[in-house]
Amino acid sequence: MNIIKQAHFDSSITYMKIIEDNKIIVVDESTVRFLNMDTLELESGFKIKMMHNRYGNLDLIDFSKKGDYFVVCSTDILVAKLYDTETKDVIATLDKN
Numbered sequence: 001m002n003i004i005k006q007a008h009f010d011s012s013i014t015y016m017k018i019i020e021d022n023k024i025i026v027v028d029e030s031t032v033r034f035l036n037m038d039t040l041e042l043e044s045g046f047k048i049k050m051m052h053n054r055y056g057n058l059d060l061i062d063f064s065k066k067g068d069y070f071v072v073c074s075t076d077i078l079v080a081k082l083y084d085t086e087t088k089d090v091i092a093t094l095d096k097n
Contacts, residue, residue, distance in 0.1 A: 005039075006040070009028055011028035013027070019065060020065060023043065031047055031048065032046055032047075032070075032085075033045040060073040080094045
């Protein structure tokens with residue numbers, strides 16, 4: 001298999017997803033990046049902390065089909081939060097209670 005395109009990141013990639021508009025979402029331990037799928041150039045992104053002493057570990061992250069929303073789940077504190085990707089606001093919180 002030949003490598004056609006290549007990108008390098010300082011931290012290990014924990015999540016990738018191809019979304020609409022020819023973009024790839026790439027997540028590492030501290031950053032969410034939206035890359036152009038053809039060029040692998042950065043189009044946008046934001047910081048996110050995947051581990052936090054007070055709030056537990058974020059064990060799962062997933063994005064909507066268009067990348068407009070994302071959810072993070074923690075099994076340590078039994079909570080899931082839905083965020084708006086553009087504003088970074090929490091839209092909904094689901095917990096064990």
